[in-house]
Amino acid sequence: MSDTESALLNELVVAFKCLPSVGARTAQRMAFHLLEHDRENGLRLAAAMQNAIENIGHCSLCRTLTEHSICRICSDKSRATETLCVVENPSDVLAVEQATAYRGFYFVLMGKLSPLDGIGPDELGLDLLEKRLEDEPIKELILATNPTVEGEVTAHYISELAAKYNVNTTRIAHGVPVGGELDYVDSSTLSHAFDGRRNY
């Protein structure tokens, strides 16, 4: 990918590459598209980006991304205070809200335990979680971290934390996806599905 004739355009192309799954060619296509066809929306995007980055911080209760000190879910008085669902990312909150009837509160780790990357309990705000387990009338802590190695380790660590405060922990079920077929599912998932079988 060679440089264009314009230094500002080259800078823009390089800057676009910070977006996920945007390589040199896509970055160039995006830059040309904005400059040739969509300058107005480009300015709007630049402003929205700056505005979001400068004003969005973390909810002081659940750590999700929000421009308020307490996010909309945490300030919703109608929610059940006795359940708390632990997820890795803000997008997981969205997914759970959309797919399930769960109407308790959340705690967003903004990551998962990964000592090699220097991500320990402090980086995940587990001191904040511990404080909530101590202070709030939480009866069930739902561990909804991803079923990856790090996600499982994180879930295990948090369950031990919860045990200290006599809070019951549950883990979301792992098994054959609905609509899936047994012979297409990997062996680890199928093994989980058998271990987690229930009375019919």
Added chain:
Amino acid sequence: MSDTESALLNELVVAFKCLPSVGARTAQRMAFHLLEHDRENGLRLAAAMQNAIENIGHCSLCRTLTEHSICRICSDKSRATETLCVVENPSDVLAVEQATAYRGFYFVLMGKLSPLDGIGPDELGLDLLEKRLEDEPIKELILATNPTVEGEVTAHYISELAAKYNVNTTRIAHGVPVGGELDYVDSSTLSHAFDGRRNY
């Protein structure tokens, strides 16, 4: 795709959708990525975007995108003044520069004739091209518009314009791509390749 808990974040997701081939899910992924992992580069991207959109205009000679009144190629005194290559987009200039030994000048249409979309000779700056054909010692006008229906029509229109000023026009060759195989090439391309055969 449901909305997130943050209005600013929702605005950012919507704004990302103006980029080419970015749908709702990719836009959300980009927004979360910037806010969770890469705020610094996000601010840099926002600034680069605003800077480019506000400062990049068109070269007064060849119409390509540039922040100067005359682009780098047009101000290059070492280039051959007797050849002018007509392309549709600024990215085509890049492609020709990169792939070929052509070191003449360019004229960038910033589009192609498309009456249904309201794009006529004026929108493509053909008055500017005509003036250059009249004033400059151009001997060969290379028509390098794309081999699409609109591109061919545009090439044809410009060749008639050039005839008025007794400028010789050439069209880049269309045929079997190098490394391609005959039985995988579409019939229109193969027909072009036969019509354009040369002595061996």
